[in-house]
Amino acid sequence: FEPCNLWVVAALGPGNRKSAVQSAATAPLVAWERDQATILESGIKRSTSERKTLEARAKEKRSKAAKDKDKARAAELAREAADKEAELPEIPAPPQLWTSDATPERLGALLAEQGECMAWLSSEGGVFDLLQGRYSNGIPNLDLVLKAHSGDAERVDRGSRPPVFLKSPRLSIGLSPQPDVLRGLAAKPGFRGRGLLGRFLYLLPPSPLGFRPLESNPVPEGIRDAYAAGLRAMLEWEASTDEHGEERPYPLRLSNEAYAEGAACARAREAPMQPGRELEHFTDWAGKAPGSAARLAGVLHGIKHAHGTPWEAAITAETMTAALEIMAVISRHSLAALDMMGADPTIAAARLVWD
Numbered sequence: 001f002e003p004c005n006l007w008v009v010a011a012l013g014p015g016n017r018k019s020a021v022q023s024a025a026t027a028p029l030v031a032w033e034r035d036q037a038t039i040l041e042s043g044i045k046r047s048t049s050e051r052k053t054l055e056a057r058a059k060e061k062r063s064k065a066a067k068d069k070d071k072a073r074a075a076e077l078a079r080e081a082a083d084k085e086a087e088l089p090e091i092p093a094p095p096q097l098w099t100s101d102a103t104p105e106r107l108g109a110l111l112a113e114q115g116e117c118m119a120w121l122s123s124e125g126g127v128f129d130l131l132q133g134r135y136s137n138g139i140p141n142l143d144l145v146l147k148a149h150s151g152d153a154e155r156v157d158r159g160s161r162p163p164v165f166l167k168s169p170r171l172s173i174g175l176s177p178q179p180d181v182l183r184g185l186a187a188k189p190g191f192r193g194r195g196l197l198g199r200f201l202y203l204l205p206p207s208p209l210g211f212r213p214l215e216s217n218p219v220p221e222g223i224r225d226a227y228a229a230g231l232r233a234m235l236e237w238e239a240s241t242d243e244h245g246e247e248r249p250y251p252l253r254l255s256n257e258a259y260a261e262g263a264a265c266a267r268a269r270e271a272p273m274q275p276g277r278e279l280e281h282f283t284d285w286a287g288k289a290p291g292s293a294a295r296l297a298g299v300l301h302g303i304k305h306a307h308g309t310p311w312e313a314a315i316t317a318e319t320m321t322a323a324l325e326i327m328a329v330i331s332r333h334s335l336a337a338l339d340m341m342g343a344d345p346t347i348a349a350a351r352l353v354w355d
Helices: 018-067 071-086 104-113 126-132 143-150 221-235 256-273 280-286 289-304 317-341 345-354
Strands: 007-010 117-122 154-156 164-166 170-175 201-203
Touching: 018 071, 018 117, 018 221, 104 117, 104 143, 104 154, 104 164, 117 126, 143 154, 143 170, 201 317, 221 289, 256 280, 256 289, 256 317, 280 317, 289 317
Parallel strands: 007 170, 007 201, 117 170
Antiparallel strands: 154 164
């Protein structure tokens, strides 16, 4: 079993128009958020007004209780104030699909507010600074982020508000930092040892700067519209609920042929992780690669059935083959990226001597 959220890092230098690409890629998400906010606006205003009224009544009764010299009467007023506070309506949060800058603490609140799903998308690498503890005196705060990759339960303390229990938080990450951001990440406290870096799928595309024809070649309108329509259709899938009426993920099934292909790939990756073999120093990444391939297959399956009900159809061998082909490319890039980070101590030491 694997959740279908992916962590992807595509490292590119400045000047490659990463921000423009991210804006285009997230445009359908922004449009959907705006439409949903408009639909919910009146309900949010009504709940806010009701809450303010009840808060005022509770404050008035508490003020009377503090001034009343009759202890029994004061206790009765205090109970009435507490009852009013218990009736305070929860103000629904406007729908939000992604963020580009959030501390791990704020991320927990976002997950709690948004059905335990959130995407962290950025054309820079500031996420790594946040995880390293930019706002927590340099103390890494990785627990929630790591659990939100695998969907493990976590309890989030939201300060003055009651703690929230996340049953299956799922975080997607899409970053395109400069390659220099990756250098030395393996030496950051907790990043390698706790498996953070091994959860990402890395891409190191060559920069076209200096070789571009500088002629406009926009994405065809039909492809852009199909992309937007497909994302909107996926966002409007009917939610799956359990016997208590709470939302839960849909389970996707692999066909027997797709499972056999995935299992064969996993077996092929096992032996190279032995001591002395080519993946000896990359077991943290290679050990998660079969699961990443399954996640990719799930995502491709969802795209294929964007306008339908993917949970009613099995993932085919064709879809699994496509996922494994993508993983074959990502594997070469990821090993190169981990090498750049200093994940292989032998190569890192050799580089130090060479320098």
